[in-house]
Amino acid sequence: MVFIDLYRFRLKILLKDKALFFWTLIFPIMLGTFFWLAFSNITEKAEHIGKIDAALVDSGEYANKEQLDTFLQSVSGKDGNIKLREVSEDEAESMLEAGDVCGIINVSDKISLEFKDNGMQQTILKTMMDSYIQNEKLIMNIIKNNPEKLDAVIKSVSEEHTYNVEKSAASGDMDVYIQYYFALIAMSCLFGSSYGMKNAKDIQIMQSDVAKRRNVAPTGRMVNVLADFLSAVTVQTILFALLFIYLDIFLGINMGNRYGYILLAGFLAGVTGVGYGYVIGLLIKCSENFKEGIMRASTLLMCFLAGLMVGNMKYFIETNAPVINKINPAAVISDSFYSLCVFGDVKMYARCILTLVVMSVVFFGISVVCIRRDRA
Amino acid sequence: METVIKVENLLKRYNELIALDNFNLEVKEGEIFGLLGPNGSGKSTTISCILGLLKYDKGNIEVFGKKMSPYEYDIKRQIGVVMQNVAVFDELTVYENIDYFCGLYIKDRSLRKQYVKEAIDFVNLGDFEKFVPQKLSGGLLRRLNIACGIAHKPKLIFMDEPTVAVDPQSRNNILEGIKKLNSDGATIVYTSHYMEEVEKICTRIAIMDKGKNLAIGTKEELKNMINLGENVSIEILDFDEKYIQDIKKLPNVYSVEYVNKNLHVKYTKGQRNLIELLDFLRERNVEFGHVYSELPTLDDVFLEITGKELRDGE
Ligand SMILES: Nc1ncnc2c1ncn2[C@@H]1O[C@H](COP(=O)(O)OP(=O)(O)OP(=O)(O)O)[C@@H](O)[C@H]1O
Ligand SMILES: [Mg+2]
Numbered sequence: 001m002v003f004i005d006l007y008r009f010r011l012k013i014l015l016k017d018k019a020l021f022f023w024t025l026i027f028p029i030m031l032g033t034f035f036w037l038a039f040s041n042i043t044e045k046a047e048h049i050g051k052i053d054a055a056l057v058d059s060g061e062y063a064n065k066e067q068l069d070t071f072l073q074s075v076s077g078k079d080g081n082i083k084l085r086e087v088s089e090d091e092a093e094s095m096l097e098a099g100d101v102c103g104i105i106n107v108s109d110k111i112s113l114e115f116k117d118n119g120m121q122q123t124i125l126k127t128m129m130d131s132y133i134q135n136e137k138l139i140m141n142i143i144k145n146n147p148e149k150l151d152a153v154i155k156s157v158s159e160e161h162t163y164n165v166e167k168s169a170a171s172g173d174m175d176v177y178i179q180y181y182f183a184l185i186a187m188s189c190l191f192g193s194s195y196g197m198k199n200a201k202d203i204q205i206m207q208s209d210v211a212k213r214r215n216v217a218p219t220g221r222m223v224n225v226l227a228d229f230l231s232a233v234t235v236q237t238i239l240f241a242l243l244f245i246y247l248d249i250f251l252g253i254n255m256g257n258r259y260g261y262i263l264l265a266g267f268l269a270g271v272t273g274v275g276y277g278y279v280i281g282l283l284i285k286c287s288e289n290f291k292e293g294i295m296r297a298s299t300l301l302m303c304f305l306a307g308l309m310v311g312n313m314k315y316f317i318e319t320n321a322p323v324i325n326k327i328n329p330a331a332v333i334s335d336s337f338y339s340l341c342v343f344g345d346v347k348m349y350a351r352c353i354l355t356l357v358v359m360s361v362v363f364f365g366i367s368v369v370c371i372r373r374d375r376a
Numbered sequence: 377m378e379t380v381i382k383v384e385n386l387l388k389r390y391n392e393l394i395a396l397d398n399f400n401l402e403v404k405e406g407e408i409f410g411l412l413g414p415n416g417s418g419k420s421t422t423i424s425c426i427l428g429l430l431k432y433d434k435g436n437i438e439v440f441g442k443k444m445s446p447y448e449y450d451i452k453r454q455i456g457v458v459m460q461n462v463a464v465f466d467e468l469t470v471y472e473n474i475d476y477f478c479g480l481y482i483k484d485r486s487l488r489k490q491y492v493k494e495a496i497d498f499v500n501l502g503d504f505e506k507f508v509p510q511k512l513s514g515g516l517l518r519r520l521n522i523a524c525g526i527a528h529k530p531k532l533i534f535m536d537e538p539t540v541a542v543d544p545q546s547r548n549n550i551l552e553g554i555k556k557l558n559s560d561g562a563t564i565v566y567t568s569h570y571m572e573e574v575e576k577i578c579t580r581i582a583i584m585d586k587g588k589n590l591a592i593g594t595k596e597e598l599k600n601m602i603n604l605g606e607n608v609s610i611e612i613l614d615f616d617e618k619y620i621q622d623i624k625k626l627p628n629v630y631s632v633e634y635v636n637k638n639l640h641v642k643y644t645k646g647q648r649n650l651i652e653l654l655d656f657l658r659e660r661n662v663e664f665g666h667v668y669s670e671l672p673t674l675d676d677v678f679l680e681i682t683g684k685e686l687r688d689g690e
Contacts, residue, residue, distance in 0.1 A: 212459055
């Protein structure tokens, strides 16, 4: 058969699998809609955030008071986004009660925060102070060794983790909860591994009768593999595009307009997902249902770590075990969109893309080896 | 006649289990060759080895005079396979399935189209072209399975129990179809554990058990191999078992049993056996009902060679 026919048939077979279609497209759309309903309430309130009011209660006991002051000055200065008032403890309490400030920064021998309720301002404040605490050592070193770089470092510390929140708060049009949608896209792309698994099953002689029939025919094995693989990636890319269009146009989640890059990221995310499915389908020797279970569970775990269920998760990992974010496909996929749509950071985007390419190559390499060994 | 398949000293192990043990086989052009054996005797394993789906531990396999390997595309192009299990895509229609598998062999699109049409006519699935496999009954599914294997007009066709779980009507259709393929020039290797089928269509038969080829020949040759004539059974409500010894002394009698109000007498060769037996009963005023007499079957052959029934507890 001409190659294009093999490809076309496989495309048809994959597209007609309703279960896979559900998991890779319908389910993410449902979840996305759910997010949208849940968040639209909160984000509406968030749209007109100006500066964040906070009270500072400083007992003067803090060991690195000098650094802290420099930091606080810089974030509450003209360009900063916090309006800080230093008051007594009682005053601070009553201001918080009255709603004049959104939170209290308590500085004694350690730094603690106090809030009355949850909201975006509180999140920004917390993120910023956490980030300071994490980076205090770094700042101290700099003060000792390269004082001239201090400003730049403080700026980066205060901005690194609040950039998104800050920007969205300032412009009012950027969805703070956009990271959930990126994790959602990552989930959809990784669920594309079902297509890889299906392909893996239909090429292994011991796994499926159809594979036996394909293997007695005079068509090269790798020709079949290539046609299968390209069809799976095509399907996955199409489903990605549909999901993206739904999120972007129907839900109105602004994800930027660098469509070429977005498509490239979606395509490579699909390749990674399909590759992951191949690897599970070929390496793990157990029933189809069990494999499917492993695939779904592992994918969901990756997405959980990338912030699908708990927004702060990714940040938490970034500060505690950053290497996980570098090798977790879901985190890399969602980062690639993050860098593109939120940061506009080409370097970070390029790094993510490269990581995806490397992962895909590894997955594909493993798959080819397994398939070659299959003839038992 | 040319030799199409030659299998010499084939040894195949699945870990500890020896699935094929010094197996030999030779199939000539134009035959319908039957591989007859009970479940697990190694029929499918034999076919898989010949097709290059399985590696084997020892032995030599030649197809169309060439050593078979998974990369012998020229040989594979001339082979058609009907798997024991229905092997079709659930997502494709009847037409598309046949088209796909035919397409793996036939590059030319218009030729392919013609072949697919002919295959659909051959298995009589014209009314179901647009159906997906799930909508087909078991018998129709089997027919689709066959069409997928033979649409490209192979010269050598393997059929691994193509009639399992098919009603008698469809089964006869399938058997007729196989004969037709053969008369159109295809050599056929047919496996089954239904000896009636094998007797009906196969020109030569190999009897397998536990991975061994126990006997090869035409069905007459096989039956001659064992020293049995007809089996007679007679319904007798009231039978005095003391006669059993006397019946045993009649000419050509091989064994005598009385079970379930039926007298079973097996004969070795010879003529007028039944008449002598009935005369014996009449002389002693034994009243009897229906009388059946049948020639030995491959089942008897199998029983004789292996000491067990062909179909164990099916
Ligand atoms: N993949 C496998 N792994 C281990 N053992 C196997 C495998 N396939 C078959 N066997 C064993 O090899 C023996 C021969 O099996 P095979 O399928 O060839 O028999 P068969 O004659 O086709 O039987 P059936 O009539 O049930 O189809 C059986 O004992 C079977 O259990
Ligand atoms: Mg079998």
